[in-house]
Amino acid sequence: MIKNIKGTKDLLPNATLNIQDIERHLNVFMNIHGYGEIRTPIFEATELFSRSVGEHTDIVNKEMYTWIDQNDQSLTLRPEMTASVVRAYIQKQLWKIEPISKFYYIGPSFRRERPQKGRLRQFHQFGIEALGSPNPEQDAEIISMAYNIYKMFGINNLTIKINSLGSENIREKYSNDLKESLIKFKNKFNESEINRLEKNPLRILDSKNKDTQKIVGNNAPNIFDYISNKDNEHFNKVTNILDELKIPYTHDQKLVRGLDYYTKTVFELISSDLGGQDALCGGGRYDNLVQELGGQNIPAIGFAAGMERLILAMNLENNENISTDIYIINVESIYIPKAMQLADLLRKELGVAVYVDSLRRSIKSQMRHANKMNAKFSVIFDVENLKQNKIFIKNMNENKQDTILIDNIISYFESE
Numbered sequence: 001m002i003k004n005i006k007g008t009k010d011l012l013p014n015a016t017l018n019i020q021d022i023e024r025h026l027n028v029f030m031n032i033h034g035y036g037e038i039r040t041p042i043f044e045a046t047e048l049f050s051r052s053v054g055e056h057t058d059i060v061n062k063e064m065y066t067w068i069d070q071n072d073q074s075l076t077l078r079p080e081m082t083a084s085v086v087r088a089y090i091q092k093q094l095w096k097i098e099p100i101s102k103f104y105y106i107g108p109s110f111r112r113e114r115p116q117k118g119r120l121r122q123f124h125q126f127g128i129e130a131l132g133s134p135n136p137e138q139d140a141e142i143i144s145m146a147y148n149i150y151k152m153f154g155i156n157n158l159t160i161k162i163n164s165l166g167s168e169n170i171r172e173k174y175s176n177d178l179k180e181s182l183i184k185f186k187n188k189f190n191e192s193e194i195n196r197l198e199k200n201p202l203r204i205l206d207s208k209n210k211d212t213q214k215i216v217g218n219n220a221p222n223i224f225d226y227i228s229n230k231d232n233e234h235f236n237k238v239t240n241i242l243d244e245l246k247i248p249y250t251h252d253q254k255l256v257r258g259l260d261y262y263t264k265t266v267f268e269l270i271s272s273d274l275g276g277q278d279a280l281c282g283g284g285r286y287d288n289l290v291q292e293l294g295g296q297n298i299p300a301i302g303f304a305a306g307m308e309r310l311i312l313a314m315n316l317e318n319n320e321n322i323s324t325d326i327y328i329i330n331v332e333s334i335y336i337p338k339a340m341q342l343a344d345l346l347r348k349e350l351g352v353a354v355y356v357d358s359l360r361r362s363i364k365s366q367m368r369h370a371n372k373m374n375a376k377f378s379v380i381f382d383v384e385n386l387k388q389n390k391i392f393i394k395n396m397n398e399n400k401q402d403t404i405l406i407d408n409i410i411s412y413f414e415s416e
């Protein structure tokens with residue numbers, strides 16, 4: 001038997017109903033905040049991700065699904081969506097058209113991580129990106145939108161962690177000093193931590209290993225001693241606005257995030273209900289990325305969230321299966337095409353859900369199925385009534401039934 005690939009999931013219709021409902025809420029939420037949906041391809045040139053997410057990140061180093069296509073081009077299934085949004089923005093030169101571009105997206109991303117609860121290889125992200133504003137008000141808008149989305153879905157026990165990484169010009173000095181302060185503890189670190197220290201020292205700050213955290217806590221220099229007054233001011237302004245908006249947050253000086261493009265503000269939303277994989281969403285500023293990928297000097301900020309983690313935090317009940325308003329029951333299979341015709345008319349004229357059985361089941365089992373589908377009405381096609389151009393309608397909830405002329409069916413349901 002061929003099975004699905006580890007770390008991917010099939011969603012049956014009852015589970016998809018939950019997602020459709022979440023997406024409907026998200027679409028409205030984003031639109032009323034002035035963000036429009038962008039859809040980009042799920043695969044891109046590999047270089048897009050290595051240049052933006054970063055050569056030395058876990059994502060680019062070991063988690064991407066990459067292949068060489070028939071034209072010898074290296075292609076990759078997107079591991080995240082920010083890089084694609086920036087690529088599209090640059091390609092369409094959108095800064096020429098509008099001073100600020102606000103996008104949101106919902107779609108699958110792919111990372112070859114070790115699957116566990118809340119961590120998949122094909123997962124779904126929704127997120128937003130605002131390109132064009134360098135101001136702290138924009139940071140505050142993005143963070144408050146992330147917070148309000150989870151509130152909208154009834155998630156409590158939320159913590160927002162926020163930090164600043166300063167601008168690019170301090171990154172090198174801070175990384176070198178960090179490395180220097182920790183290299184003497186090398187023999188206490190595991191292989192992946194040593195690797196981080198060598199190649200991407202900032203990442204050691206958010207190690208989950210308690211012993212490492214202790215060493216880091218006692219010895220690592222504080223990034224706030226490095227960032228410029230201007231960046232410090234920016235950070236303070238962001239937190240002041242969050243205070244005004246009554247959005248709770250904690251300043252976590254160890255928060256660095258796993259992607260290389262960040263500058264200044266970074267943040268994550270954590271839920272204590274999620275267990276090991278506790279990050280509901282994460283994001284930050286990436287003021288240099290548009291230029292680095294060949295565009296103008298355009299500042300930007302955004303975040304992305306895992307749909308599966310939101311669903312875990314929502315603790316949703318399973319839905320019933322697809323339901324219907326009207327179930328047309330055929331006494332004989334020769335009437336099925338006629339029933340299909342009538343179903344189309346009802347759907348078109350009334351916009352209701354109508355189900356016609358194609359299994360040629362007995363009346364009894366069609367009736368049982370109608371009940372299972374929570375049909376409000378069943379319409380029964382039988383020989384005697386049809387001879388007089390009539391049909392029999394049963395209200396499944398109230399003990400009420402009528403025999404009417406087929407021609408009157410629309411007005412009958414309109415008055416129900």
Ligand code: HAM
Pocket residue numbers: 079080081082083111113118119120121123124125127128129258259279280281282283284285286301302303304305306307308309
């Ligand atoms: P990220 O932190 O790598 O950031 O991912 C964002 C969110 O996607 C995570 O907080 C998590 O909820 C979800 N996620 C990531 N990996 C997995 C996985 N393997 N399984 C399930 N869920 C996962 C980014 O992707 C950035 N592009 C965010 C951003 C947007 N920064 C600026 N704009």
